[in-house]
Amino acid sequence: MEAGTLVEWLVKPGSHVKRGDIIAVVDTQKGLIDIEVFDDGVIHELLIDENQKLPVGTVMALIESGKETPVAKEERLTEKKIITEIPHGIKASPLAKRMAAEKGIDLSGVRGTGEGGAITKEDVERAVAETTSPKEEKKPSPAENVRMAVAAAMSKSNREIPHYYLETRVDMSKALTWLTEANKQRSIKQRLLPVVLLLKAVAKALTEVPELNGYWETGLQKKSDINIGLVVSLRGGGVMIPAIHNVDKKSIGDLMESLNDIIPRARAMKLRSSELSESTCTVTNLGEGNVETVYGVIYPPQVALVGFGSITEQPWAESGMLDVRPVVNITLSADHRATDGATGSRFLIALKNYLQKPDEL
Amino acid sequence: MTEEEIKQIIFQQLKKIAPDTEPEKLKPDDDIRHTLEIDSFDALQFVVSLDEHFHIEIPEEDYGKITTLQKLVTYMIGKMK
Numbered sequence: 243m244e245a246g247t248l249v250e251w252l253v254k255p256g257s258h259v260k261r262g263d264i265i266a267v268v269d270t271q272k273g274l275i276d277i278e279v280f281d282d283g284v285i286h287e288l289l290i291d292e293n294q295k296l297p298v299g300t301v302m303a304l305i306e307s308g309k310e311t312p313v314a315k316e317e318r319l320t321e322k323k324i325i326t327e328i329p330h331g332i333k334a335s336p337l338a339k340r341m342a343a344e345k346g347i348d349l350s351g352v353r354g355t356g357e358g359g360a361i362t363k364e365d366v367e368r369a370v371a372e373t374t375s376p377k378e379e380k381k382p383s384p385a386e387n388v389r390m391a392v393a394a395a396m397s398k399s400n401r402e403i404p405h406y407y408l409e410t411r412v413d414m415s416k417a418l419t420w421l422t423e424a425n426k427q428r429s430i431k432q433r434l435l436p437v438v439l440l441l442k443a444v445a446k447a448l449t450e451v452p453e454l455n456g457y458w459e460t461g462l463q464k465k466s467d468i469n470i471g472l473v474v475s476l477r478g479g480g481v482m483i484p485a486i487h488n489v490d491k492k493s494i495g496d497l498m499e500s501l502n503d504i505i506p507r508a509r510a511m512k513l514r515s516s517e518l519s520e521s522t523c524t525v526t527n528l529g530e531g532n533v534e535t536v537y538g539v540i541y542p543p544q545v546a547l548v549g550f551g552s553i554t555e556q557p558w559a560e561s562g563m564l565d566v567r568p569v570v571n572i573t574l575s576a577d578h579r580a581t582d583g584a585t586g587s588r589f590l591i592a593l594k595n596y597l598q599k600p601d602e603l
Numbered sequence: 604m605t606e607e608e609i610k611q612i613i614f615q616q617l618k619k620i621a622p623d624t625e626p627e628k629l630k631p632d633d634d635i636r637h638t639l640e641i642d643s644f645d646a647l648q649f650v651v652s653l654d655e656h657f658h659i660e661i662p663e664e665d666y667g668k669i670t671t672l673q674k675l676v677t678y679m680i681g682k683m684k
Contacts, residue, residue, distance in 0.1 A: 425663050430654050433663070435643050477623055477640070505644050 245297045246270035248290050257285045259305065264514070266302065271387040272482065272518055273511020283307040289346065295373050300346060334361035341366045347373070384511060388480035399542050403458070404578040407537055408586045412594050413560075414553050414568045420600035424494075436553065437527050438497045440570075441470055442603045444525055444548050445489035447592035453581045454546035454574075454589050455522045462545065462580040471521030471541060472501075474508040482508040483541060485521040494603060528552065535571040545577040546586075548593070609657075609679050613672070616652040620645045631673035657683070 246268040253265045259279050266277040283305040290302050332349050334342070338361045342349050345366070352369045354361035382390070417439050425433045445468045448455040456464040468490045471483040484504045489497065507513055524547040528536045536549035551571040558567035572593065574586045596603060617626035617639060624639045636646055654660050659682045661669065669675040 422663060430660050431651055433647060435647060437643070475642070477621065501644065506648075 245295055246275070247295045248292050248302070249274065250292060251288055253285050253288075253303075255285050255287055259283060259285060268296075271391040273384060273388075273513065275518060276512070276514040277302065278515055279305065281305060281307060289344075291345075294346075296346065332361065333359060334366075335363060337363045338366045341370075345370045345373075385476070385478045385480060388476060388482070388511070392480055395541060396539050399539050403540050403542060405540060405575050406578045406583060406586065408574045408576070408583060408590055409535065410572050410590045410594060411556070412570050412572055412597050413558055414570050414597065417597050417600045418553070418568055432495065432498070434494060434498050435501070437472075437550075438494050438501065439597065439600055439603060440527060440550055441472065441486065441489055441525060442492070442494060442497055443593050443596035444523070445470060446596045446603065447589050448523060449490055450592045451585060451589040453585050454576060456545055456580075457522070457543040458545050458577055458580050459543055465522040467520075467522065469520045469522045471524040471544075472504075473524060473526040474505055476509060476511075482511065482513065483521060483524060484508045484513050484517045485519075487516075487520065523548070525550070535573060537573055538575045540575055540577055545580040546589075547575040549573040549575065604683065606676055606680065609676055610672070612656050613653075613675060613679075616649055616656065617641075619652070620649055629672045632671050634670050635672060635675070636670070653679070659683070 247270075249267045249269050251266050253259060253263075257265075259265060260282045261280055263279050264276040265279050265285070268275050268277055286304040286306045288303050290296055290300065296302070333354060333356075334349055335356065339349070341347075341363060342352070342361075347366055347369050349361055349366075352361050352365050355365055356362040414436075418436065421434055421436060421439060428434070448468050452464050453462065455468055456462055467488055469485040469487045470489045471485050474482045474484065476482060484507070486492075486497070486500050486504060492500065504513075504517065521541065521544065523544055524538070524541045526536055526538050526547065527550045532552050532554070534551040534554060536551055538547035538549040540547045549572070551573075553568050553570045555566050556569040558565050558569060572590065574590055576586045614626040617624070617635070621639045621641055626635075626639060629635065629638060635641065641649065650661050650666075657679060659679060661678075665678070669678050
């Protein structure tokens with residue numbers, strides 16, 4: 243994702259906001275994203291107009307905190323700052339400079355038509371119009387946008403991440419029996435799906451093997467929160483990977499409620515900014531189409547992806563006896579820069595053990 | 604409620620879950636989930652919506668009895684009696 247278009251401000255200058263509030267809606271390659279604030283305070287100034295295109299990193303608003311010394315805080319699309327200061331050596335009229343600063347236009351990219359090549363008010367107006375004009379480019383469909391976003395992320399992953407893969411089979415008899423009994427006690431709206439057990443078991447296993455929960459950014463950066471990105475297929479093609487926050491700390495019931503909330507929003511491409519950017523490990527569950535095994539591509543900058551195939555009846559040998567059991571094939575795709583096979587193996591063993599003790603999840 | 608009315612409600616609910624499909628073109632013996640590419644999450648939402656419309660709570664052990672349109676309609680009629 244490189245840019246978005248501000249669709250709507252949901253606050254005005256003077257509005258009181260608190261951490262987690264949605265203040266704006268931005269249209270991006272990944273659909274409409276709700277922009278959240280990460281501080282409490284009062285909206286001091288909105289710096290972007292509705293329908294204005296903004297590159298990732300643009301400062302969108304100034305927020306004053308409620309502390310003794312008011313400090314203007316900036317809400318932005320991500321972490322980088324847009325260039326609003328005038329670089330040295332560029333000739334522009336004072337009015338043009340002020341307009342450029344207000345509209346977030348980088349004057350180094352504007353051709354001046356004034357005396358001696360100076361940038362005039364009209365030049366800035368033209369640059370603003372080019373930024374916001376709907377005729378500027380053919381707007382890709384949401385499906386095309388998602389396809390391009392997936393293509394970019396997966397190409398980067400295959401280009402930069404040396405994957406290694408491990409695989410194991412897990413007997414799901416105990417987990418499914420537990421699930422059937424649990425669902426008998428629940429209303430139809432509260433019924434659980436097997437995926438909640440898989441997600442919770444992954445989260446618990448990550449607490450034991452934290453090297454697989456984090457990012458590769460000039461070295462392994464382990465993350466303390468376990469936010470699992472769940473791959474959600476879109477009916478028109480493409481995937482969204484919303485983050486389910488703090489999976490290790492959620493009960494199985496709470497986790498199902500989170501899925502009931504987040505999956506429809508992911509399919510409608512209506513997610514919050516934090517849900518699109520804070521996953522620390524990804525789970526893909528291709529258990530719907532009788533696919534037995536999935537070898538996933540890691541979502542950068544993460545360092546691991548756990549893949550679940552469908553749960554199928556398979557011959558199962560144990561203690562010298564042959565039986566038929568519901569079995570799932572689990573794969574781990576991991577970044578060999580960050581971890582080695584022994585670490586991945588510890589993770590799969592932990593995951594397997596948790597799935598044998600569903601009542602402890 | 605007639606069989607046709609039940610079918611129409613089923614089609615409406617399937618259309619909500621899978622808007623790009625044409626549930627009314629389902630053949631009586633087509634597997635609903637497979638034909639309309641409905642995953643387990645959407646299948647559960649569909650069962651919930653049937654409960655809301657017909658006030659019939661389908662237990663998990665009966666999921667195998669509602670895999671096709673014909674089976675589902677027969678099941679609903681049976682439960683309404």
